[in-house]
Amino acid sequence: MPTSPSDTSAPYDLAVIGAGPAGLAAAVTAAELGLRCVLLDAGPRPGGQYYRHPAPGLGAAHPERLHHGWSAFTGLTGRLAASTVTHLTEHHVWTAERGEVWRLHATVGAGATGSAVVEAKAVLLATGAYERQLPFPGWTLPGVVTAGGAQAMLKAGLVLPGRRIVVAGSGPLLLAAASSLVSAGASVPAVVEAGNYLGYARGLGTLAANPAKLVEGVGHGATLLRGKVRLRRSSAVVEAHGTDRVTGVTVARLDAEWRPVPGTERRIDCDAVAVGHGLLPQIELATELGAETVLTADQTVALKVDEGLRTSLSGLWAAGETCGVGGADLAIAEGELAARVIAGAPVPAALRRRRDRRRAFAALMAAAHRPGPGWTDWLRPDTDVCRCEEVPVAAVREAVEELGATDPRTVKLLTRAGMGWCQGRMCGPAVACLSGSTELRPDSRPLSCPVPLAHLADGS
Structure with missing residues (x-):
């Protein structure tokens, strides 16, 4: 080759x-x-x-x-x-x-x-x-990783992010990640899913046309059942606790708009959190x-x-x-x-049909796990939104409420949110939501990754 x-x-x-x-x-x-x-x-x-x-x-x-x-x-x-x-x-x-x-x-x-x-x-x-990340108090603590990151550590490095790992967020990646972690010997006290899975009921025909996906889901479920993993639906990690690293999380029930329901908070001890809200x-x-x-x-x-x-x-x-x-x-x-x-x-017609079935399932899955607008209620003023530039929620809200920012780009110029190493890949969705922008725009930048100046100078 x-x-x-x-x-x-x-x-x-x-x-x-x-x-x-x-x-x-x-x-x-x-x-x-x-x-x-x-x-x-x-x-x-x-x-x-x-x-x-x-x-x-x-x-x-x-x-x-x-x-x-x-x-x-x-x-x-x-x-x-x-x-x-x-x-x-x-x-x-x-x-x-x-x-x-x-x-x-x-x-x-x-x-x-x-x-x-x-x-x-x-x-x-x-x-x-x-991965899409929605911040919460304590999400910058060591031991808090993305759900995909936990899988990457396991698949590529044969290591676990911790021994007792809470898996949280929304989307089918959570079940796959938790299943992999349990199979590798980790203790997973809970899978905390912000959605409720009821959205899949609106696509029974699509589910029936994709039996392999059902079999895959049943397989993950069986692994979690054997590992005594509790699935907490319509819930979210609203805070991570610890000093040098995470030692536990607070989980709360969510209403239909993803707002935390007062009085439903419960602490779960752990030494790692794998969290993600889709891709x-x-x-x-x-x-x-x-x-x-x-x-x-x-x-x-x-x-x-x-x-x-x-x-x-x-x-x-x-x-x-x-x-x-x-x-x-x-x-x-x-x-x-x-x-x-x-x-x-x-x-081949069979290939096109297979693609159409899979794409229909993808649309059903996306609708079922769409984040609700109320997730911002679990933020505090001092919660960092942009990890790279350490921009807190208070700074973003000041840019919107006092300085007149109405879109993520203006917030970025006023606060530096999104100007760090990841170029907004981690904080972009959160900044867009906090800016009140109703029009989601595609990410656009002249360079898709860091490039040495020498490469730009010689035209290569």
């Missing part, structure tokens, strides 16, 4: 950005259909965030036990190894130039010490998603170029695509979480579908 550009004078037929489920499926399918394809990924190994796996040096004997759908991943990597795909690892694409031929600029290496420019006639964006599509490369977006059922912004997964920009396709969060099965189906459309090959 090639690992570096073999002929820099000729553009590739297709460049796939991201080696997660969607990117892997797209790259191997495109190559098998005769396209000269390059796969660029920021990670050192394929798999993306979903198929994280231990480094060979850790000697994990059975990494498949920490993953759902491991056989699908090994099938894709087997096809990748046998293909003509040029797989460029540790290539983080930070911007793209449109034209008859696309020019992708990337930093190279774990320390971004090198640079590269890759040219291609078409581009498929499969950059996945990152946000990572689409900065496309939105900076002006690609059209849509608002999903859980109020996240995704790329607008047609039935062939074309974006509004000529020559740019998208697949997987960039089109709206829906899981690995959907991502694989969309990666293959997009590759076939790009190659001009027929799309």
Whole structure:
């Protein structure tokens, strides 16, 4: 399998950005259909965030036990190894130039010490998603991690964030994370779900069309039952306690708008908290170029695509979480579908039906776990909203109520919220909600990751 550009004078037929489920499926399918394809990924190994796996040096004997759908991943990597795909690892694409031929600029290496420019006639964006965080008092304490972060520690490092871990937030990732933690030997006293799961009742037909998802849910439930894990619905962690690290959390019942119900607070002792409220599509490369977006059922912004997964920009396709969060099965189906459309090959009816079923389930899931507007009631004036710049709730509210800010950008300029290392990925949704903005705009920035000045100076 090639690992570096073999002929820099000729553009590739297709460049796939991201080696997660969607990117892997797209790259191997495109190559098998005769396209000269390059796969660029920021990670050192394929798999993306979903198929994280231990480094060979850790000697994990059975990494498949920490993953759902491991056989699908090994099938894709087997096809990748046998293909003509040029797989460029540790290539983080930070911007793209449109034209008859696309020019992708990337930093190279774990320390971004090198640079590269890759040219291609078409581009498929499969950059996945990152977690949505809603702050609460104490969320900056050591021991409080994201739900996906807890899974990443376990899958990639074979370590646990603690021994007694409360899993909290909203969305199906919570059940998967808790199941993995229990299987690895952690004690999980509770899974605290802000939603109530009743939203799924509005889509019984969609549920029936996706039996694999039901089986997956039953499997997680059985693991949690064996681990004596209590599921607390319509509840949230409203405060984490501790000094040097978290020692416990306060959990409260929520009303239909996600406001804490007074008098329902209860403390749970723990040494770690894994919390997340769903995922946000990572689409900065496309939105900076002006690609059209849509608002999903859980109020996240995704790329607008047609039935062939074309974006509004000529020559740019998208697949997987960039089109709206829906899981690995959907991502694989969309990666293959997009590759076939790009190659001009027929799309099997069964593949299109599978994609449509998975996408319908994703929409149902998003609606069921959409955050309620009342979550801000669990904040205190001194609660940090922006962790990087240590901007508290009081500063954001002052910008809105006294200085006239009406949107996240103005709040950012007045308070520095979102100007830190993560560039608003952690605090963006919270700042937008506190600013009172009713129009969610796509994230847009000229550079999708930190870039050494030397790379900008030499035009690479």
